[in-house]
Amino acid sequence: MAGENMSATDAIAGQGVSQHGTVRTPEEERLAGERAEVAAFRRALGLDHLVDVHTHFMPQQVLDKVWNYFDTAGPLLGQRSWPITYRDEEEQRLDTLRGFGVRAFTSMLYPHKPGMARWLNDWAAGFAARTPDCLHTATFFAEASAAEDVRRAVEQGARVFKSHLQVGGYDPNDPLLDNVWGLLADTGLPVVTHCGSGPAAGPYTGPGPVAALLARHPRLRLVVAHLGMPEYEEFLGLAESYENVMLDTTMNFTEFTESIAPFPSRALPRLAALQDRVLLGTDFPNIPYTYADALRGLEKTGLGTQWLRAVCHDNAARLFDL
Template sequence: MIPESDADVPAWWSSLGLPGLVDVHVHFLPPGIQRAVYEVFDAAGPKIGQPWPITYRGTHEERVDQLRALGVRRFGALPYAHKPGVATYLNDWARDFAARTPDAFWSATLYPEPEAATYVTDLVAAGAEVFKVHVQVGEFALDDPLIDEAWGTLADAGTPVVIHAGSGPVGNAFTGPGSLARVLQQHPRLTAVVAHMGAPEYADFLALAERYERTHLDTTMVWTDFFEALDHGHGGFPADLLPRVVDLGPKVLLGSDFPTIPYPYAHQLEALTRLRDLEPRLDDDWLREVCWHTPVRLLGDPLE
């Protein structure tokens, strides 16, 4: 089946024989920062070439209930620091959010600053489950020497890091595959999850996932009607790369960008389902890996 609305989502994953979904790319932020993020997207039209209306603007509690109704068993908060001195505040808030939201991954972030190695080491030792960095927003290179030790800590621990490094929707001097490639050369065991499949530099980031055992890609917004129409300057996901997506095996996992998406949650799943029309091997077995088995291997089974 193809989910046509959010009400169809539980029946969709049930038809695959899954107990629900695990979504690696969900955002919950402190209220003031959340409002600022919404304002950025509300004003994004002139920069990206089309409006970006946000579908889910409820309170934290309302949005948690929406995810639960969809059958999302685990999800993150994925804070991301945009300047020095903000990461510690975000990490404290996200730790409290995870403590009061048992289905949320304990999420954290980092930023190039002298104290990064210390707070990353402390967070990993305390049990933080996933980190997020956003080089487009933070405007920093991933191989900044101030965070080299932090990458080593995360690589040794096997803690996944969701990394927005692609140049979509609007690139800058820091986006693109270059700095992640250099980090992976130094820390090849880093468990990196490339957000948005690396859009629009899909082929370059796909190559990194092919080369490095622990480098993964998340599906966030990719193949949706909105993202395919968005002019990154490169067009949508190239159909000739789909066989390589198949060959990656269990290295692609579900991401959505909830709540900051301009369409219903169900549309991401619809977009993944209709890929089989272009590449038949992206079938139900592939969907099961993407929506449950791969994120469970990385982040643990929410049913245990």
């Protein structure tokens, strides 16, 4: 997608006025500057739009609890301070993403106990119906109803699933999930999976459980979130071994992450070689820095324009037929 057409929003960025001609608040001014920075990033790549495969939209009561967990630096965060940058109402968060030129995004959500997955999926189906640029997202938990929950979500039109092994605390090889993985392998629907041991390890995180899963279901379209942080090289190895394994860049290469789990420079050539299977992810809105910071981190890898174009748009556009 070449040839950036500057929007009215981009054109007025830095002029101190809103689209309606009123003086902007300091927060509006900050966001306008960030929109301009993201627009410049897109222009440098010849992209009109971005596709973000790892963003979070949830029922408000669930999101409130998630934000409270971040506010209190819970143990799954490694007891680290984690201020939420985009703590806004749902419509404002949608406007913010669209203002960054994100043409498609997900509503990643995840259960932490039995009985949650189905009603989360019903909410997500409604959210996708009223939000056409959202890639209809669903989830599951290791419970007796898992296969039926996933089958129901597929029938509702789910296009991508989320599996959070750290928060869910379940073994991906639990027999309760055998039919789930079989169904997802048959449909070819991608599953974004938090399976690395960062920022804190869980009982079933790390490359071992995922390697065992892929040995049984080698056709799975598994998207390893956060590039598998901190077991980067082991998860790169799985992507090199299984042609349907992909990785997303959520939080990677930012100063926040590099300070605790730096991506090894020796592995950059391997990441470059996987150019067609790396996808942009950000964790918006639950990030302790700006969206522009996330993109700037990717740029600093030095992997070049073609790699960035593929990661920030082309790979996901192909995966989801956008």
